[in-house]
Amino acid sequence: MDTKLTLKLNQEIIERAKKYASDKKVSLSRIVEAYLQSLTTEEEDTDFEISPFVKSLATGAKIPADLDYKKEYSEQLLEKYK
Secondary structure, eight states: OOOOOOOOOOHHHHHHHHHHHHHHTSOHHHHHHHHHHHHHOSSOOOSSOOOHHHHHGGGTOOOOTTOOHHHHHHHHHHHHTO
16 A cells, blocks of 8 residues: 655755656656665565665765765776776
8 A cells, every 4th residue: 555755855856866767767756665665674575676875875974065976986996906
């Protein structure tokens, strides 16, 4: 049985999430449901995989707004392949 849930979220995040859902051709409600299910169950009974990045959001780690992810990634690759 489906039940309506109201969430209060940052508008910018909502817009990015809607675009992501549209690009993946899946509803935003389904993404949220799958994410919450992945947090609350040990079984892998979802019909699509939650990415490691999305799973990492549950850690509560703060990502700085000015993070240069391209620089960080290239430094990580340089270190890995030295």
